[in-house]
Structures are given as C-alpha cells and as structure tokens.
Amino acid sequence: MPKSERKCLFTPGPLNTSDAVRQSMLLDKGSREPAFIQSVKNVRQNILKITDLDPDGLYTVVPMQGSGTFSIEAAIGTFTAKNAKLLILVNGAYGRRMVSIAEHLDIDVQSLEFEETEAICPLKVAAHLKLYPDISLVATVHCETTTGIMNPLEKLGAVTAAADALFMVDAMSSFGGIKIDFSKCRIDCLVSSANKCLESVPGLGFVIAKKTLLQSAQGQARSLSFDLHAQWQGLENSGQFRFTPPTHVILALEKALETLTQEGGIEARSERYHNNRRILLSGMTRLGFRPVIEDSLQSPVIATFHQPEDPRFEFTPFYQWLAERNLIIYPGKVSRIDSFRIGTIGDLQAQDFHHLLESIEKYLKLTGFDLPLKN
C-alpha cells in the first residue's frame, strides 16, 4: 500500500495492523482442511503462550466469531448457571453493556455502580458481596474504554474469591497490551478480541477459561451460537469450529500472534504503548488539553481529554481536519463530561504521535487559538 494511503487509527479498534497481518488474508482456505485446523490450533496455543499459561494446564482458549461483545455475551450466557446470581461492576459503558446482556438473557443480575472517572473500589465490592452471599459470579471490565481507566484486577479477584464467587474479566482493550497474571488475579475466565492489543483485524473474539469451568457449563448456554461449552468440545474433538469460522480473520490473527512474539511479547508491546501514551499526554498537556482520568489510573490503551472550554472549539471540524490528513481520533463516551479520546494501541509508533501532536498544534494555530489553551 502506498504510504500516503496509510491511515493512523488513534481509536480503541478497529486499529492499525501491520502489512504482514493483512497480507496473510490473501489466501482462501477451507475451514475443514488440515492446514486450517493447524492455524486454529496455533491461535489457541499461542494466546496461552503469550500469557505465560501452560497449554496443558488449567486454562484453554475458546475463540468465537463476531465482535468482542459476542464473546462477552457467550461467556455470560454459558457460565452463569440457571438461577445463579450475577454481579456486574460498572464504571463505564462496557460495564453497563454487560448488565444489558444479562438482562436480555433473563439472568438474575445486580450492578454495583461507580463514577466513570473513578476506579472500581474493592472494599465496596467486598461489602456488597457480604450483603449478598448468594452471588456466584462477579464480572468486571479491566480497562474501561469509555475513559481508559484501569480497574484493580488483583484486588477485585481477591475479594471475589474470598466470597467464593467466580471471577469474569472483560479484558477487551487490555489483553495483549498489559501483562495480566491469571493466578494472582484469581481469574476464572477472561474475554478479549483479536482486534485490540493483539493488533489483528476485527471479526473474532475469544474466551480464556478454566477447563473445569467449561466442563461444569455443559447445557447451560442460552444460545446455540454462543454455547462456549459446545464450541470448546467441537474444537477439542475435531479441531474445527461448529459453524463457519472467518477463515481469513483467523489467518490474520495467527500472523499477529507471531508478530507479538517477535516484538518481545506482551512486556515489549506494553512498553511501546506506555511510550505512546507518555508522548501523547505530555504533548497534549503542553498544548493545554486536560486529561479526564488522573495519571495513576490511566491505561496505556486510550486517553480521554476534556474539550477545551473555549466555545470556539468544536469537535466535529477538529476531527474532520485531522481525518483529511489520515489521522483518525475518537469521540468521547463519558456521560457527564464533554470529551474526546485518542487511542495509543495498534501498530502505531512514537513518530505517529509526534506527527499527530504537530498536526493538532497546527490546527489550533490555524483556527486562531492562543497556545497553551486556556482552561
């Protein structure tokens, strides 16, 4: 692809993938061919390997077609036993989405709500679980993409385990970009997608679950398509998906996992994302933009900025001017604050952020703002 056509997607996904990842989609493969079955096996094993999990150990990977939300729905629908009570911890839109999924599935669900600019508090979760000892499953988002805030997985896992409940983690936008210790965090299942920090194309999610959890979930799913137990059994028995898999998308993910290993694993990728974030935040602060989330809670995935208070600043022309220069930023999603977001994941390097910052500065000067912006 000519350089000029490359768009920089400063978004939480779909995001930039490498040429090698996209080129791996140039081959048609039959879904029941041995060569494709091997690709599926590689994907399942390499997701465990990059996480330092033993493929013969406690956990296994169950991929699921569709968007990441589909895998979240599959996990909630498969792992919540009939008549079980589910608690969802909410500090943003993705927590609320899990509540909506559970309500659609007619599951007995409670939500514990926090401010969107505040991390979920383990002490409050522990207190809630004392009040409702019949809660058997607790679900949380790791990095709330609404703001980019990080929730304290290890402490939340500890209070959940202490209450004898299962711990489900939506790590959609963090998995692959932030190291997660499954054992320390007491994770029973974690859901993510090919199309975030693994830097592959969208169209596939996956669940990393304890094999014992999958075994116990036979017949529990509220859906044929989203039955993770049946999906797992199909893959174990024949190596094949039950229903047509997105073959090209899976070949891309196979390549993306190789690329991640070549980069030096999750630690190296995390360092690159942290570096992207440092450049972005210091540059934006210098221009006078204010981040919404305090620094200690900020993930290296996406950053949210207040809209400048100056009424002459409008998001749409700002977005469009940047988009015309192949720089795609992201609208805000925080309920009560006018904000916008800039993602720091994907196949993006330091120079992409320097280029973005220079362009933002140029836009502000062209449109007559004094820098730094007044807030």
Next chain:
Amino acid sequence: MPKSERKCLFTPGPLNTSDAVRQSMLLDKGSREPAFIQSVKNVRQNILKITDLDPDGLYTVVPMQGSGTFSIEAAIGTFTAKNAKLLILVNGAYGRRMVSIAEHLDIDVQSLEFEETEAICPLKVAAHLKLYPDISLVATVHCETTTGIMNPLEKLGAVTAAADALFMVDAMSSFGGIKIDFSKCRIDCLVSSANKCLESVPGLGFVIAKKTLLQSAQGQARSLSFDLHAQWQGLENSGQFRFTPPTHVILALEKALETLTQEGGIEARSERYHNNRRILLSGMTRLGFRPVIEDSLQSPVIATFHQPEDPRFEFTPFYQWLAERNLIIYPGKVSRIDSFRIGTIGDLQAQDFHHLLESIEKYLKLTGFDLPLKN
C-alpha cells in the same frame, strides 16, 4: 498469489473468492469513519439491488457479524414474538439446526420432518398449518446444503401466507446464485451470508426483512448481540454498527457485490453455477458415481454422490490425494447414506471442473478401479 498456491474449494463455503475481493482487505479503516459508513451503506443497498428490490421499498438489509448461523439465530430470536408458535420445516441438518436454535431460546417450536432426499411437500405443510392454526411463523431452508436439494419456495410461501403466518427463509447457500422473487415467494425475511454465492470471505451474515416486520419486533430479541431491530436502528440512525464490525470482511463484500454486478447479476452467476453442475454431474456419472438427489430437485450449489459400493473405495485417502493437488472436496452429511459432496459455487469456472474430473479419473485408475465404477 502464485497460481500454484491457488486451492479450488469445491465446498459449500468458505469458498474461492477473487483476487480483487481479497485485495480489498489490505486497508485498515476505522469503523466510525465516513468512508467506512459509506461502504456499509453500499453493501446494504447493493444486496437489495441485485435482488431487484427497491431500497426505498418494503425490504431492508440488516448485516450481522459472525457466521451465517448467527444471523439465523438473530432472525429467529428477533422475529418470534413472545408466546408465538414457530414451525420449522426440516429435510436436513440446517433445518434441524434451526430447531435447536429455537429450543435454546426457549421458543415454542414444532418441526415437520421430511426425508433428506425428498423436497419439503407444500401440501403436507398446508395440512399441518390447518391442524395448528396458532402457528404464526414458518421457517424453511431454501437449498439444504446437507444434500444440495431445493425446496419449493414459492409454494411453501403460498401455503404459509394462506395460513396467515410469517415466512422465514434460510437461503444461506442459494442467495446470489439462484434468482429469488421475494414477492412471488411471499417472503417476510430471508437470511444469507457473504460467504456463499456472493463469493466473499466468511465473517458476516445478513437478513433481508420487511421494514414492517423489523418495526414490530422492537424489544422482542432474546439477546443483545442478536437484536436485529436494534442493529437496524443503529444502522439507520448513524450508519454504524452497534458493536465493532469486521471492517475488512465488509470491504471484501462491497467489492464482491461489484463483481457480481459486473458478471451480469444473479442470472449470469446462476448460469455459471448451472454450467459447473452440468459438467460435474455428467462427468461423475460417466465415471460411475451416482448422485443422491434426483436431477429435477438438484441445486446448482452442491451435489451429493453415493460412495461407490466397492469396499476398496475409502473417502479419506481419496480426499487427501485430491487435497494434495489443491482440490478440496467435502464430506457427506446425509444421515443414512454413505456419501460425499462437491460444491459448484464460488469463483470456480468450467476448467476447474474439467481439471477435478480428470484428477478423480486418474486417482481411480491409479488405485486399480475399472471404469465406470460398478454400483
């Protein structure tokens, strides 16, 4: 791609796509970018156009991420009203799958079963609907990929309409390859996939539904992910998917629809598939293979052959020998007959079938069979 790497997928999908279709996946696009929103709009409109349906008319297209089965589940779960009774007509595995979907969703479902080698009989359906006047939705498979048999859509639509029930069609493997008259067939909704006769890559299904049906289905879905009403509203309001779409897969489908139009529309494609089928069936018959489905019921999508009765013939080495030569055929799925299948759809031309037939003849001679095979 070097010619030698090209595999011929004589399967019901994933199947062969053109170089142009695959190359359209080489671009990363943001899912909320105006350019991508335009691609989604093109896909939705062009699906109607190739079907001779007016984009401003009765029907609309709702795409859904994942495999075709996901779209079937979405249609059943969205369009079956609470407490409504659903009848599914079954003459193969895909009809049975719809029954399983409805059972998982706790829907009041009946099935009317026919032999797998027999088309669904409209008279029997009419009689059943007289017995159960409270059935409000009838679902059938158009071309049962189990065998390749065609069901009589127009007559089934007529008896369903006469019973004042809604008519839902699973046209997964026929849409785009066989002309379907929505008005004559009295279709309320039809489900298909990008990855069959539209000759695009897997990862997206879609539902063509009456707008009035969608309007009446608000709040009915048993799932957040598979809520076709909400998916439709999202697309109408912002042009965007509610949840991350498989952007590359959608760009491929946009190109595949252009290609279909360039080929001369569904009629021209249907003619190519019929020609593929004629070459295949006459060649296989000449070698002594017997088709399972009588000729008048046989679709141009996939053909099922009896395994030769000679006990020396085994499917696995036959399959493997062909696969080593990049010719991928398909195992059988008929319950009570040992059979195998050869697909005639996808980016396959007459010469691919001549090449396949020569290879099969060569294999049979090499392994010591006298031709034609004795049956």
